Amino acid sequence: MTDQTPAVMTFARSDIRSIASVEVGGETHWLGEQRDFRRHDVLAGFLPEHGRFSLAWVRLRDGERLDVHEHPTKSMILVCKGSVHLIGDREQKLGEGDVVCVEPGAKHGFETLPGEEFQGLSVQFDGTGLYEDENAPRVRFSEPTALAELESLNEARLERFAGHRLFDFFDSGRMRGEPLLRRRFVSALYVWSVYFQRMLYARQAVCADPELREIYAGHLREEFGHDRLLRERHAVSADVHDPVLEAAGTWFVMRMYGADEAAKIVIVHMVIESSCHVFGEKTKAAFHDDSAGETSYFDLHAEVDEDHREIGRDYLRGLSPSQIARLLPVCEEAWNQLELVFDRMAALVEA
Incomplete structure (x- = not known):
């Protein structure tokens, strides 16, 4: 040659x-x-x-x-x-x-x-x-993506969530100045935080898609132990519980076993992680402590959740309009359940 x-x-x-x-x-x-x-x-x-x-x-x-x-x-x-x-x-x-x-x-x-x-x-x-x-x-x-309607619904619910009455305690300064309110709030939040962790464990355990499983694993690593951080930094009793919060938290855990991956992305990232970013911004000032020298539970959620809410968007962009349409009621239901969680927190703080 x-x-x-x-x-x-x-x-x-x-x-x-x-x-x-x-x-x-x-x-x-x-x-x-x-x-x-x-x-x-x-x-x-x-x-x-x-x-x-x-x-x-x-x-x-x-x-x-x-x-x-x-x-x-x-x-x-x-x-x-x-x-x-x-x-x-x-x-x-x-x-x-x-x-x-x-x-x-x-x-x-x-x-x-x-x-x-x-x-x-x-x-x-x-x-x-x-x-x-x-x-x-x-x-x-020549036509908008079907995902835009889902995004619009989620943004509307997020805006409504930002005005939740629980945040009145923070906007007024009462949460920072009244120790009793702080103890009640942190105890209620700890119950929800435990179920959030369980939800991520459940999703990781049953995910069959190798690419999503790797993405979920990265999310889990960043969220791992936040419930313990909250408990240890704020002296919350490990056996604190509330039947309403536990019932609502269980709904999120069980959806990780019964929902498809698209629905899980909507529940975890569009709904919960979007709410966590607003939550972190609303609450971090009341719990910020420069003398501690460590990042608090509330600072963490204000910093990282903006990235977490975008997880899975590429997966959703690949769905057909009919598949996206089936996610609209999932989004509504997840927001309703989350508002139930925060309604209960507000009631416990006011108790």
Whole structure:
């Protein structure tokens, strides 16, 4: 073999760098798994620039959705494996071997059902690939993501929660100045904190998704022992209990056994962690002690929960509108249960 011998090269699909989402117009859109051939240096050099075309592997699975969009160039999608639903200007179920031809400006998207998987090849015949440069994708999404409605509901409930009557004790300064109120509050909070820990243990124990299990494990490590920190720093009796708080806390624990992963993300991260950030901001001043030289339970929740509330958002972005719709009542119910917890805390403080 000489240097002039033509080379035969092979590339695994995994050799081509994958992206899962792009930002268009300030909003993140889920792509499933998208691997543009020109994001691989050797393949990019092999493909001709004259009469330039682009190729990309695409993959959607288990109810994932690529939102309806349009682009300025012709596109062809070949279904190589599995099945998928074409949505947009034309709706049709597609199977292996089917070919979709999309004219410039035509609105189209793809959606799988739970348990369904689609693998295909996306071809553009003119210019840069649609997502070849993920920082400047050549697409325009023509409908808002279904996740926006869920986010809006959660933000509305969070705003309502920020005005909870329990926080009146903090805003007025009474919690900082009245030791009896502080003892009652911390004792009630400790009961809820114990159940929060149990909820995270339960979720970790039954999670079957390896990627989510690793994400959950990181969250658990950061939250581990916060109940003990609260008890030791504020001299709370380990056997303090309240039947209402325990009943409400048990609801959250049991949902980790019976809910799917999307519902767990809504309950733990959209609802509880969002509330924890507001809680930390409202309460840290009343319990702040510079002389202690250590971060308090309340400081911790004001600092880290902003990151914790974003956990699982990428997973939710990959869900179909019908799957997101099923999460709306989950969000409402979780907020109702959490408000029950704080209603009881307020009642115990006032006792």
